[in-house]
Amino acid sequence: MSDRRLRAGALAIAGIGICVAGYLTYVHYAGLQPFCAGGGHGCERVQSSSYAKLAGIPVAVLGLAGYVAIAAALLAPGERARLAAAALAVSGFGFSAYLTYLELVVIDAICQWCVTSAVLLTALMVLAVWRLLLLTDDGEPLERGAA
Amino acid sequence: MSSREKQKERARAEREARERAAARAERRRRLLLQLGAVVAVAAVVIGGLILLSQKKDEPNASSGAAVAGVADARAMLRGIPQAGTSLGDPKAPVVLTEFADLQCPFCRDYALNVLPQIVERYVRTGRLRLELRLRRFIGPDSDVAGRAAQAAATRNRMWNFIDLFYRNQGQENSGYVTDAFLSRIATAAGVPASLVVKGNTTAAALEKPMEMAESEAQAAGLESTPSFLIGPAAGEGKALDVQSLDIDAFAKAIEPELKR
Numbered sequence: 001m002s003d004r005r006l007r008a009g010a011l012a013i014a015g016i017g018i019c020v021a022g023y024l025t026y027v028h029y030a031g032l033q034p035f036c037a038g039g040g041h042g043c044e045r046v047q048s049s050s051y052a053k054l055a056g057i058p059v060a061v062l063g064l065a066g067y068v069a070i071a072a073a074l075l076a077p078g079e080r081a082r083l084a085a086a087a088l089a090v091s092g093f094g095f096s097a098y099l100t101y102l103e104l105v106v107i108d109a110i111c112q113w114c115v116t117s118a119v120l121l122t123a124l125m126v127l128a129v130w131r132l133l134l135l136t137d138d139g140e141p142l143e144r145g146a147a
Numbered sequence: 148m149s150s151r152e153k154q155k156e157r158a159r160a161e162r163e164a165r166e167r168a169a170a171r172a173e174r175r176r177r178l179l180l181q182l183g184a185v186v187a188v189a190a191v192v193i194g195g196l197i198l199l200s201q202k203k204d205e206p207n208a209s210s211g212a213a214v215a216g217v218a219d220a221r222a223m224l225r226g227i228p229q230a231g232t233s234l235g236d237p238k239a240p241v242v243l244t245e246f247a248d249l250q251c252p253f254c255r256d257y258a259l260n261v262l263p264q265i266v267e268r269y270v271r272t273g274r275l276r277l278e279l280r281l282r283r284f285i286g287p288d289s290d291v292a293g294r295a296a297q298a299a300a301t302r303n304r305m306w307n308f309i310d311l312f313y314r315n316q317g318q319e320n321s322g323y324v325t326d327a328f329l330s331r332i333a334t335a336a337g338v339p340a341s342l343v344v345k346g347n348t349t350a351a352a353l354e355k356p357m358e359m360a361e362s363e364a365q366a367a368g369l370e371s372t373p374s375f376l377i378g379p380a381a382g383e384g385k386a387l388d389v390q391s392l393d394i395d396a397f398a399k400a401i402e403p404e405l406k407r
Contacts (some may be wrong), residue, residue, distance in 0.1 A: 053200065054193075055199050055200050061329035071375055074337075079178075083178065083181055084180060087182055087189065089188045090182065091186055091193070094186070094190060095193055098197075106285075106319050109371060132178055
């Protein structure tokens with residue numbers, strides 16, 4: 001798969017991530033409860049749990065910053081930008097996995113928005129690492145391009 | 148081209164292919180190392196922030212400090228009758244039953260931000276009676292805390308106990324619900340500390356209400372906490388449909404029941 005397609009796919013996913021994290025940031029500061037399909041309290045419980053902030057910063061804000069940073073790295077050219085995008089995506093995936101663990105084991109509630117974000121970060125990690133390791137500096141697949 | 152030249156050409160092509168493959172492998176190894184290094188730094192930073200957050204969230208009461216919120220709890224409950232798990236006039240026409248887990252931060256938010264206004268508007272005026280059903284699905288600390296609260300109920304001080312518990316609530320399942328923590332909360336709630344320590348809360352009389360709370364919640368299809376049932380004192384309750392944990396949402400759901 002070409003770099004153009006991989007980058008377009010990753011950017012689309014990062015865009016969705018920005019919308020999800022942006023919505024959660026908005027409801028946090030507007031004092032609203034996030035919409036939770038099915039009418040469950042999972043989203044509210046997770047968002048209002050003591051784990052909804054990291055060092056005083058709402059996790060939704062951290063997520064928004066992360067998605068914006070990934071999008072910026074995807075838009076920039078060169079190997080360093082691809083490395084930055086992959087590192088951000090892998091770190092985001094790791095943090096997301098930690099939050100999912102908290103939801104399942106500690107908080108005992110599932111937030112649909114957080115699950116969506118976890119899926120998005122997993123896909124972003126795959127695409128970003130693919131771009132980093134399986135493409136040449138010119139953005140061609142390694143099998144066809146020169147190393 | 149002679150056969151020998153063809154052989155040379157092929158050997159050169161093979162050598163170049165091997166060199167390209169080696170260069171690709173070297174590049175991949177270098178990038179993986181760089182990626183690993185950057186992610187490791189990120190993991191250390193995030194891990195540090197997580198530890199910092201958890202340390203800041205440790206409850207005051209378990210670390211030996213004074214119990215927070217004693218005056219506020221007394222002010223909210225002053226003059227309102229308590230009997231076991233009930234708060235309010237026994238003759239109140241409508242009953243609001245809450246299903247809670249003492250470790251649940253969402254229950255704490257309700258207890259600290261909404262409950263005082265419900266008490267002031269509806270319970271103090273004798274229109275509504277509150278009932279509390281304690282669940283323990285978050286973890287072992289929920290069970291320990293729930294039993295202690297049931298012990299406080301035997302002295303008609305459950306609502307003081309749970310209000311102070313929420314005001315000093317710690318991190319879920321962190322093991323903060325120690326005998327020392329429970330003793331401080333109990334003492335501040337006007338309950339003898341000896342009643343709430345772990346060795347003294349194993350009686351069937353304390354276990355039974357919690358088993359019943361679980362059965363009642365499951366029968367009503369209540370899967371999370373806090374959840375509520377509302378209904379006439381003499382009849383069955385129905386699930387209270389509230390969209391958010393604020394007094395306006397609760398008032399909207401409670402007042403039609405009071406008018407029936």
